[in-house]
Amino acid sequence: MSIKKYDVVVIGELNVDLILNKTDVFPEIGKEILARQMNLVLGSSSAIFASNLSCLGAKVAFIGKTGADLFGDFVISSLHSKTVDTTGIVRDRSCSTGATVVVNFNEDRAMITHPGAMETFSGNEVNWEIIRQSRHLHISSYFIQTSLQKNIGDIFRKAKQLGLTTSFDPQWDPAENWKIDLDQILPDIDLFFPNEAEILKITRSSTVEDALQKIKPAAGIIVIKQGNRGSTIVQDGKAHLLPAFLNKEVVDAIGAGDSFNAGFVYRFLQDKPLEYCHRFGNMIAAVSTTAAGGTGAFSGRQEVFTVLKEKYGYEEN
Numbered sequence: 001m002s003i004k005k006y007d008v009v010v011i012g013e014l015n016v017d018l019i020l021n022k023t024d025v026f027p028e029i030g031k032e033i034l035a036r037q038m039n040l041v042l043g044s045s046s047a048i049f050a051s052n053l054s055c056l057g058a059k060v061a062f063i064g065k066t067g068a069d070l071f072g073d074f075v076i077s078s079l080h081s082k083t084v085d086t087t088g089i090v091r092d093r094s095c096s097t098g099a100t101v102v103v104n105f106n107e108d109r110a111m112i113t114h115p116g117a118m119e120t121f122s123g124n125e126v127n128w129e130i131i132r133q134s135r136h137l138h139i140s141s142y143f144i145q146t147s148l149q150k151n152i153g154d155i156f157r158k159a160k161q162l163g164l165t166t167s168f169d170p171q172w173d174p175a176e177n178w179k180i181d182l183d184q185i186l187p188d189i190d191l192f193f194p195n196e197a198e199i200l201k202i203t204r205s206s207t208v209e210d211a212l213q214k215i216k217p218a219a220g221i222i223v224i225k226q227g228n229r230g231s232t233i234v235q236d237g238k239a240h241l242l243p244a245f246l247n248k249e250v251v252d253a254i255g256a257g258d259s260f261n262a263g264f265v266y267r268f269l270q271d272k273p274l275e276y277c278h279r280f281g282n283m284i285a286a287v288s289t290t291a292a293g294g295t296g297a298f299s300g301r302q303e304v305f306t307v308l309k310e311k312y313g314y315e316e317n
């Protein structure tokens with residue numbers, strides 16, 4: 001794909017998801033209940049993006065931080081198993097790896113996250129040698145990375161000066177303050193990937209049209225993810241909605257947005273037309289809904305392209 005060592009470098013948060021299923025009742029204070037099924041899986045938007053993009057065939061490196069603990073080992077071995085380069089991941093003895101405990105009960109769920117290393121990872125722990133060897137920089141999860149946050153604008157600016165292209169997915173703000181200086185960050189972002197709820201919250205708008213009016217002057221290409229309705233690309237002031245490749249038997253939509261980003265960026269780096277990147281993003285997001293969790297549908301490149309062919313008649317050209 002290129003003479004640089006990596007196609008994409010991801011800077012982001014790392015955590016595990018401990019998912020408890022088949023509980024008899026919902027947890028109550030002071031009582032112990034049983035969950036008849038349990039899964040420990042790779043969590044975090046940034047890691048799911050890196051993992052699925054690598055599975056598609058891109059050379060991906062990850063820069064982030066975990067604790068020097070078992071969950072950190074698990075995160076790193078999960079990324080390794082998808083051939084993501086992890087030399088840029090700092091292991092810190094003074095904090096724990098981030099973890100989310102998810103309790104599912106019928107259609108409802110409760111989640112508790114310990115941010116750990118996700119909150120202490122800072123700009124001065126970023127390995128610039130890896131960035132210099134990459135064609136494209138992706139950053140996700142602005143709000144949960146409370147230490148890195150203040151450096152993100154500068155990191156994007158410096159990466160652009162080094163000749164990289166860039167993409168950014170803000171993700172949800174668990175604190176719901178939605179404080180971000182988009183005017184400072186957006187000029188250095190080629191692809192901006194919020195979902196609809198996020199762009200409305202960030203711009204304090206009640207409609208997408210209103211939100212776009214506020215950010216368009218500073219932005220490059222914006223793609224707004226809209227769940228099972230699909231996604232809208234905005235370029236040169238024109239918005240175009242591409243309906244989802246609707247999966248009527250969704251297993252879950254965990255990581256569908258990150259998989260969308262992976263599909264879009266994969267084709268973007270092959271210089272495909274934006275319309276093609278957009279379609280491929282929607283398709284890869286749909287593939288993600290066919291198996292459990294964020295990476296379940298991405299066991300290998302062959303498997304993904306088999307699903308693409310069987311479900312959507314897609315053949316690589």
Ligand SMILES: Nc1ncnc2c1ncn2[C@@H]1O[C@H](COP(=O)(O)OP(=O)(O)OP(=O)(O)O)[C@@H](O)[C@H]1O
Pocket residue numbers: 045194195196224225226227228229230231244245246247248250253254255256257258259260281282283285286289
């Ligand atoms: N039922 C579905 N069938 C097919 N595709 C879907 C379905 N639901 C969502 N998608 C695809 O997934 C994409 C991303 O979904 P969504 O809008 O939930 O992103 P997100 O909220 O950023 O997700 P994430 O939880 O990964 O952050 C959509 O743009 C659409 O293309």
Ligand SMILES: [Mg+2]
Pocket residue numbers: 169171172195257258
């Ligand atoms: Mg998202």
